[in-house]
Amino acid sequence: MSTLRPAKITIWYILRENALQLIMYVLGAALMGLAWWPLAILYLALAAATNIFYMYWVCPYCGHYALGACAAGFDLLSGRRFRARLGRTFRGQFRLGTVVVGLGWFLPPLAALVLLIVRFSWVILVLLAVFCVVAFWLLPEVSKKHCDGCETVDCPRRPKEPRARD
Numbered sequence: 001m002s003t004l005r006p007a008k009i010t011i012w013y014i015l016r017e018n019a020l021q022l023i024m025y026v027l028g029a030a031l032m033g034l035a036w037w038p039l040a041i042l043y044l045a046l047a048a049a050t051n052i053f054y055m056y057w058v059c060p061y062c063g064h065y066a067l068g069a070c071a072a073g074f075d076l077l078s079g080r081r082f083r084a085r086l087g088r089t090f091r092g093q094f095r096l097g098t099v100v101v102g103l104g105w106f107l108p109p110l111a112a113l114v115l116l117i118v119r120f121s122w123v124i125l126v127l128l129a130v131f132c133v134v135a136f137w138l139l140p141e142v143s144k145k146h147c148d149g150c151e152t153v154d155c156p157r158r159p160k161e162p163r164a165r166d
């Protein structure tokens, strides 16, 4: 989730950049709700909580957050209220933040697999397939584009060579 923000940021730009993730959460809530309807609400609450945790745990260690240049708008959404702690690094914070936010990726397929075993349905199978395409293919592809424009050199996800000086 990183790229330089265009000069004029709008709420529509942020929504567009987060659209796939929002679609994934809606699909995930639908799958969880098919298991037991309150799970859909709990899943959406978990999605919100884990993203807030990510803003608190990871974002303050990212240059885009401090510079107000986060394409996902996490600096705006959090009001930049979270502060980095001395001695911590982006690399050190990233792994736990990714595991926590990753719950949103893995809980719906798990629920769908259980449902398919106990009461197979084509609706669940199709929802699962669409969820997996969005979560495990489209989102990583979009995120690659973001990563290409990011200067966070100690990112463990896509390490970058330091740029050669002119």
Ligand code: SF4
Pocket (backbone or CB within 6 Å): 001, 002, 003, 055, 058, 059, 062, 063, 064, 065, 070, 071, 072, 073, 074, 075
């Ligand atoms: S502030 Fe940095 S780490 Fe946080 S979402 Fe934006 S680009 Fe990603």
